[in-house]
Amino acid sequence: xxxxxxxxxxxxxxxxxxxxxxxxxxxxxxxxxxNWVRQTPGKGLEWIGFIRTKDFAGTTxxxxxxxxxxxxxxxxxxxxxxxxxxxxxxxDTAVYYCTRDAxxxxxxxxxxxxxxxxSS
Amino acid sequence: xxxxxxxxxxxxxxxxxxxxITCRASQNINSWLAWYQQKPGKPPKLLIYxxxxxxxxxxxxxxxxGSETEFTLTISGLQPDDFATYYCQQNxxxxxxxxxxxxxxxx
Numbered sequence: 001x002x003x004x005x006x007x008x009x010x011x012x013x014x015x016x017x018x019x020x021x022x023x024x025x026x027x028x029x030x031x032x033x034x035n036w037v038r039q040t041p042g043k044g045l046e047w048i049g050f051i052r053t054k055d056f057a058g059t060t061x062x063x064x065x066x067x068x069x070x071x072x073x074x075x076x077x078x079x080x081x082x083x084x085x086x087x088x089x090x091x092d093t094a095v096y097y098c099t100r101d102a103x104x105x106x107x108x109x110x111x112x113x114x115x116x117x118x119s120s
Numbered sequence: 121x122x123x124x125x126x127x128x129x130x131x132x133x134x135x136x137x138x139x140x141i142t143c144r145a146s147q148n149i150n151s152w153l154a155w156y157q158q159k160p161g162k163p164p165k166l167l168i169y170x171x172x173x174x175x176x177x178x179x180x181x182x183x184x185x186g187s188e189t190e191f192t193l194t195i196s197g198l199q200p201d202d203f204a205t206y207y208c209q210q211n212x213x214x215x216x217x218x219x220x221x222x223x224x225x226x227x
Binding site (some may be wrong): 028045046047059062063064092097102104105107108110111112113 | 121123154213216218220
């Protein structure tokens with residue numbers, strides 16, 4: 001069974017950092033790009049960014065709202081993808097999902113999400 | 121960024137009805153559009169990719185159509201399990217963007 005499990009969410013003060021992790025199982029992780037998507041009641045679903053496979057040098061793309069503050073990385077030996085979030089702002093408060101990317105940018109498998117709250 | 125506008129925001133329908141949701145893109149995205157279903161407290165679930173391709177395991181009462189800037193998700197013969205919120209997403213240009221969602225509720 002394909003499974004994605006996010007962890008690392010919590011309450012953090014503005015300006016601080018947090019690292020989310022997504023542990024995967026049940027599929028050939030190294031063969032898939034991976035996305036991060038977040039959701040808030042106010043702004044709905046927002047694609048944050050993704051990381052390509054090693055075949056494409058593991059390059060990344062980010063949404064403008066997080067570019068320069070967030071970094072996605074992957075460890076194919078551990079089937080895990082990370083989201084490093086720096087300089088957090090109140091507007092980064094959301095449920096964060098990692099997703100498997102199939103069909104070129106489409107998320108065919110989603111984790112259950114982890115909640116990040118940025119507040120003093 | 122490409123803006124996606126879904127209509128209606130809320131759709132009230134009965135079991136057995138046909139439900140139709142529209143997604144309009146602010147520029148040509150060819151067929152790079154996906155549809156997702158989300159229920160409260162759960163992550164979204166992929167229904168349709170590349171505008172009209174049914175994801176494995178999704179019931180055939182779901183169908184997608186359209187291209188360029190106008191797309192439609194149709195649910196033929198609504199079932200109780202179909203009452204949820206639906207989102208479109210474009211994966212033509214970065215940043216990928218989502219529509220604001222359509223809540224399908226029981227009339």
